[in-house]
Structure formats: structure tokens, C-alpha cells
Amino acid sequence: MDAPGPWGTGPFILSRGYSSIQNVPAFINKKPFETTWLTVKEERTPLVVLEANRDYWNKKRGPRLRSVFFRNDLSSKEALHLCTTTEGQVDIVTQVDPKDARKVIASKFAKLVSEKGNQVLAGVFNRFRQDVDFNNRNLRLAINLAVNREELIQRGFYGYADEVAALTPSWAVDYPKELAARAYDPENARSLMKKANYPKGRKLKLAATGKYADIANLMAKQIQKALDIGVEVMIIHEDDEINWMKILAEKKLVPSWDILLANATALFYEDTPAFFHREFFGKSGALRAGPELPQFNQLWQKMEAEVDKRKRMELAKEIDRYVFKEALALFLCVPQSLYGVNRHVEFQPYRTTLELAETEVTKEHWSKRTYPGRA
Amino acid sequence: MTTRNPSEIPQGTVYVVDPSPYNWLYVLFNTMEELVRANKAGRVIAALATSAKWINKTTLRVELRKGVTYHNGEEFTTHTVRKNFIELQKWAAPHPPGTWLNFPSGTKLTVVDDDIVEFHFPKQDGLAIGKMRGNHMGNNLFYQTIGFGYRKLGSGEGHW
Numbered sequence: 001m002d003a004p005g006p007w008g009t010g011p012f013i014l015s016r017g018y019s020s021i022q023n024v025p026a027f028i029n030k031k032p033f034e035t036t037w038l039t040v041k042e043e044r045t046p047l048v049v050l051e052a053n054r055d056y057w058n059k060k061r062g063p064r065l066r067s068v069f070f071r072n073d074l075s076s077k078e079a080l081h082l083c084t085t086t087e088g089q090v091d092i093v094t095q096v097d098p099k100d101a102r103k104v105i106a107s108k109f110a111k112l113v114s115e116k117g118n119q120v121l122a123g124v125f126n127r128f129r130q131d132v133d134f135n136n137r138n139l140r141l142a143i144n145l146a147v148n149r150e151e152l153i154q155r156g157f158y159g160y161a162d163e164v165a166a167l168t169p170s171w172a173v174d175y176p177k178e179l180a181a182r183a184y185d186p187e188n189a190r191s192l193m194k195k196a197n198y199p200k201g202r203k204l205k206l207a208a209t210g211k212y213a214d215i216a217n218l219m220a221k222q223i224q225k226a227l228d229i230g231v232e233v234m235i236i237h238e239d240d241e242i243n244w245m246k247i248l249a250e251k252k253l254v255p256s257w258d259i260l261l262a263n264a265t266a267l268f269y270e271d272t273p274a275f276f277h278r279e280f281f282g283k284s285g286a287l288r289a290g291p292e293l294p295q296f297n298q299l300w301q302k303m304e305a306e307v308d309k310r311k312r313m314e315l316a317k318e319i320d321r322y323v324f325k326e327a328l329a330l331f332l333c334v335p336q337s338l339y340g341v342n343r344h345v346e347f348q349p350y351r352t353t354l355e356l357a358e359t360e361v362t363k364e365h366w367s368k369r370t371y372p373g374r375a
Numbered sequence: 376m377t378t379r380n381p382s383e384i385p386q387g388t389v390y391v392v393d394p395s396p397y398n399w400l401y402v403l404f405n406t407m408e409e410l411v412r413a414n415k416a417g418r419v420i421a422a423l424a425t426s427a428k429w430i431n432k433t434t435l436r437v438e439l440r441k442g443v444t445y446h447n448g449e450e451f452t453t454h455t456v457r458k459n460f461i462e463l464q465k466w467a468a469p470h471p472p473g474t475w476l477n478f479p480s481g482t483k484l485t486v487v488d489d490d491i492v493e494f495h496f497p498k499q500d501g502l503a504i505g506k507m508r509g510n511h512m513g514n515n516l517f518y519q520t521i522g523f524g525y526r527k528l529g530s531g532e533g534h535w
Contacts, residue, residue: 001403001535002527006446007517008407009423013446019399020524023471023533036473037533039396050405052385057443059383066385070402071392079392091389118417173418265397265472269417271505274475284475305499307429312501345389351417354393354401361387368387 004049011056011063011357017045019070024242026249028284036249036286038242044072050356062357083340084110088366091345094354096338098158104340113339114160115349119263120167120276121212123219123330127290128254132199135290139196140327143204143259144182145189146226147219153333156215161333166324167276169334171351172269174316179324181331186226193227203230207257209241216261249286259330262287266352271312273303273319280329296322342366399535400471403511406446410437410456410507419505423451423512427504435494435503436487445514453486459512460484462522466531469509469523476509 001007004014023037048070052063071090074082080100082089084107096104096112104112123143125134134140153161162169165179204223208216213235220231234257236244247253248260264287266275279285281296299322303315323329341347344365348358361368393401404412410424421427426438443451463469463478470476481497496503513522520526524534 001399001406002521002524005517005520007513007521009443009445009451009512010404010406010408012405014402014406019402021396021399021471021535023535025468025533028473033467034474035468037468037471039471042396042399044398048402050402053446054385055444057440063385065387065389067388068405069388069390070398071390074392076392076394079394083392089390090392092391092393094391094393095395171416266417267472267508268413268419268505270419271502274502274505275472278475282475284473286473304501306501307432307499307503308501342389348415350413350415352413353404354395354397355404356389356391357405359389361389365387367389 009053009057011053011058011061011355012050012068013053014048015051016049017047017070019044019048019072024246026246026286028249028251028286034284036284038245038249040242044070046073047071056357058357062360064358064360065356068356080104080340083107083342087342090340091342091361092347093340094337096340098160098335098338100340101158101160101338104338107340109343110340111343113341113347113349115337115339116162116169116171116351117334117337118266118269118352120164120169120266120334121161121215121261121263121332122167122280123206123259123332124248124262124280124287124289125329126255126258126260128251129258130254132202132258133196134258136196137326138192139198140330142189142192142196142198142227143223143330144327145185145192146223147330147332148184148222149181149333150184151222152215152218156218157333157335160336160338162336164331164334166320166331167264167280167329168272168316168320169269172266172272174270174272174313174320176317176321179321182327184222184226189226190228193229198229201230203232205232205234205256205258206261207234207236207244207255207259208261209236210238212261219261245286248289251288255289260289261332268352271303271316273300273316277319277323281323293328296328403535407511407513409509409511410439411504412508419508423456424507427507430493432499433496435496437492437494439490439492441490445516447514447516449514449516451512453489453492455512455514456492457484457486458515458518459510462513462518462531463510469531471535476506478503478506 022041264279412422
């Protein structure tokens with residue numbers, strides 16, 4: 001939204017400032033017209049102020065806070081420092097890096113709040129490549145068995161991530177209960193690699209954005225060790241990220257990587273394949289790196305059209321089972337959402353959004369304390 | 376020992392730093408609502424709707440919540456839903472995640488009475504109820520003044 005105003009019915013009124021984005025399109029298909037948007041610029045005022053809507057219809061929900069100030073004048077690092085060492089400057093910091101979790105835990109002023117995340121992380125296999133065949137299930141499965149997810153979560157995410165068998169996590173309503181993440185199995189991985197006829201001496205090219213650089217390096221070591229092949233890590237420069245993502249989404253050029261670490265985001269944890277599986281493998285998927293997958297499309301079309309919720313849930317499970325069986329991506333984990341929160345704030349996290357209607361402060365909070373000279 | 380606020384009166388102020396690229400959406404979700412929303416676990420629940428039921432394979436009947444007013448006092452009605460639906464359908468790609476969140480081209484909305492609207496889809500769309508999370512219900516003033524990028528860029532696409 002470009003300006004504050006009384007535009008909505010929500011628990012808060014946007015009374016000052018704004019937060020908006022500028023995007024460029026990536027055209028996936030001409031007919032039917034399918035496109036996605038890539039954010040090139042965020043436009044935020046230094047302060048975005050939300051005031052309580054005292055006439056909000058859902059009193060049970062809230063709002064319980066008089067006002068919320070989004071501060072856009074601080075870096076994440078500055079914000080975390082202020083949240084953990086002072087009061088009255090920063091009460092909630094979102095997207096805390098797992099590396100910094102200890103700092104928050106040790107703070108006298110803040111506590112760490114963790115919630116299941118809404119982004120699934122996986123490696124996209126580049127099935128467009130000519131010199132190596134990622135359409136071969138043996139090759140995809142070999143790489144899946146060459147990654148030690150437990151170590152990745154402990155060392156790469158400091159424990160703040162959850163294993164996932166394929167793309168649907170265990171807390172989603174449409175999770176197929178019988179699926180479990182594949183265990184690290186270097187022996188079988190090597191045997192499958194042999195069957196896949198992976199070219200001798202060829203280095204595997206693993207790409208990632210800066211955000212996942214440490215994870216990519218850790219995975220490279222694991223794959224190198226398990227499969228006895230060279231692995232080259234390509235870290236995408238921040239300035240080039242949009243171009244790389246556009247190339248992938250539009251599918252007109254063949255990307256130069258073999259595997260790209262990428263994430264998809266869920267607005268809900270039901271109809272989960274709409275957010276995750278479709279994005280990685282579907283006709284309209286911005287992260288699909290390869291020709292369309294007829295069997296996947298068929299399953300997706302069935303699910304998308306089904307208006308009976310129970311039947312749709314079963315079809316969603318079928319999709320997750322199918323992509324797991326085919327090892328269609330390098331399935332990894334769902335990083336948790338970590339928040340640094342002032343100890344007197346009763347923050348109520350949501351898994352798929354950041355909404356503050358139910359969040360409140362205790363009487364010990366700096367904004368409610370009575371100080372000498374303060375009414 | 377902490378004590379939660381037992382009254383219904385909003386109290387206190389918090390400062391939030393949210394580096395998420397979705398901050399624009401979170402500001403929207405905190406201030407503007409939709410027919411459905413996500414609960415804490417990520418399930419689809421009713422918000423400005425009270426129910427959404429398929430009366431046949433392509434017709435979705437939505438009953439609206441009564442007594443909801445906008446921040447400027449405007450009443451939320453079936454006509455507001457119609458207005459927002461028309462505004463959304465003007466654009467080819469009105470959602471940042473992509474066109475898959477669009478209602479299919481040819482979708483129509485009819486106002487049945489003061490509390491009920493019906494969506495008529497040209498084909499079965501099982502995801503329709505969840506897609507309603509992407510149809511933010513702005514008031515008349517919003518569209519008369521800024522809209523979703525209307526004033527700034529003259530378009531409801533590419534800018535939110």
C-alpha cells in the first residue's frame with residue numbers, strides 16, 4: 001500500500017507510513033498466460049505505524065496492543081543488538097539468523113521464540129542440462145541419499161530447522177504420515193550413481209544465493225565425501241539474483257548450474273502442493289527446471305479441480321508421495337522462523353504470516369511502566 | 376512473573392523490526408482483511424465470510440459477516456465484495472506469487488441478497504476458497520484514492 005489511511009476492516013489502522021514493493025514479471029507460459037513476479041525494490045518509510053482499531057469486530061482476537069511501530073531505520077544486526085541489550089528500542093525482531101539464537105537466549109532483555117517455518121528448502125535439479133541427465137531417477141536418488149540432513153540441520157541451522165520427507169511438512173493437514181525423510185546412505189548413493197552413468201571427473205555444480213551459502217558449502221562436502229565426486233559451489237551475487245531467478249522462471253535459457261538451492265513459501269498449510277509442489281514441478285512453477293512432467297501435471301490438475309476438501313486432501317498426499325518416490329528434487333528441510341522478543345511481550349506467532357492482533361505486553365513492559373515524571 | 380492484560384482495551388506499544396520481503400503483505404494483513412485468513416497453524420478459516428459452501432461443482436456460496444465496519448465507518452457489505460472482485464479481475468496478474476492465484480478467467484460474482492454472494496466459476500476450482508486470501512477487501516475510499524498502485528503507477532500489477 002502506498003499511503004496510510006482508513007482503508008480496511010483489520011485489527012489495526014495504518015496511521016503513518018507505508019510498506020510496498022516494486023516487481024518485474026517473469027513470463028512462464030504464453031497460453032494459458034502464466035507469470036510470476038520478482039521483487040526488485042522494497043519501498044518502506046522509516047516508520048510504519050499501526051494503531052489499534054477499537055471497533056474491530058473480533059474482540060476475542062484483539063487488538064490487544066495500542067500501537068505497533070515497524071522500524072525500517074535499522075539493520076537486522078542493529079535491531080538484534082538493541083532488542084537483546086536494551087528496552088524501549090526494539091521489542092520484536094523477525095528472521096533471526098540461527099547463528100544468533102544463542103545471543104538472544106543469553107539476553108537479560110529478550111527471549112527467543114521459534115515457530116515452524118513457512119518456507120521449504122530444496123535443491124532444484126536442472127533437468128534441462130544436456131551433459132548430465134537429471135531426468136534419471138537413479139541420479140536424483142543418489143544425490144538425495146548423499147546428503148546427511150541431520151547434520152545439515154544441526155550444523156547448518158544450529159538445530160532450528162525441521163526435516164521433511166519431500167515437500168509437505170509433518171504439521172501440514174495434507175502430510176502423508178507414512179513418509180519419512182531419506183536417511184544418509186552413502187553406500188547406496190554410490191551404487192545408484194554408478195547405475196546413472198554420471199560422467200567420470202565431472203564436477204557437480206551446486207548454486208545458492210548468499211542466504212544459503214553456508215548450507216551449500218556444507219552440502220558440497222557431504223556430497224563430495226559420499227559420492228567421491230568434485231562439487232563446485234556457485235554463490236549468486238545479490239545483484240544477479242533477479243536475473244538468475246528470471247532465467248529459471250522463464251525457461252528459455254538453460255541455467256549453468258546442476259542443482260540450485262531454492263525455497264518456496266506457503267500462505268497456508270493446507271492445499272500445500274499449491275504453494276510448494278506446483279512451484280517446484282508444475283506447469284506454472286517458477287522453480288521448475290526442466291520439461292513439463294506429465295504425471296505430475298495430471299495429479300495436480302485432479303487436485304486443483306477437486307472441490308471436496310477431503311478428497312482434495314487425499315490428492316495432495318498423492319502428489320507428495322509421487323515427488324518423494326521419484327526424488328524429483330533434493331529434499332532438505334523447513335527452516336524455523338526465529339524471533340527475538342522482549343521478555344515482557346507475549347508474542348503470538350503464526351506459522352504462515354506475521355499478525356499481531358493477539359500479541360500483548362505485560363504490565364512490566366516499558367510502554368506500560370510508570371516512570372517518575374510520566375503520567 | 377508476567378501478567379496479561381485482562382481488559383479489552385488495547386494497551387502498550389511495540390517496536391518491530393521485520394526484514395522479511397513480505398513485510399508489505401504483513402502490513403496489509405494487519406490492516407485490511409479478506410473473506411478468509413490463516414489461523415496460527417496455517418489452516419484456512421473464515422474472516423469476513425462466515426461460511427463458504429459449494430452448492431454445485433462450480434458455484435461457491437459465501438455468507439458474509441454482519442456488523443463489520445471499515446476504519447472510516449463505511450459498512451462492509453455484499454456490494455463491497457463485488458467492488459473488490461471487479462477491481463481484482465481487471466488485472467492479468469494481480470498477485471505477486473503468480474497467476475496461479477487468479478480466479479479463472481470468466482469467473483462471475485452475483486449478489487444474492489444483503490448477506491450472500493455467489494462466485495460462478497467457468498470450471499471447477501478446488502483452490503478457490505484459499506485464493507480468497509489474495510482478494511483484499513478495501514473500502515470505496517481506498518479505490519477512489521490510492522488503490523493497489525493505481526495512483527502511483529496507474530496499474531494494479533507489479534506493485535503492491
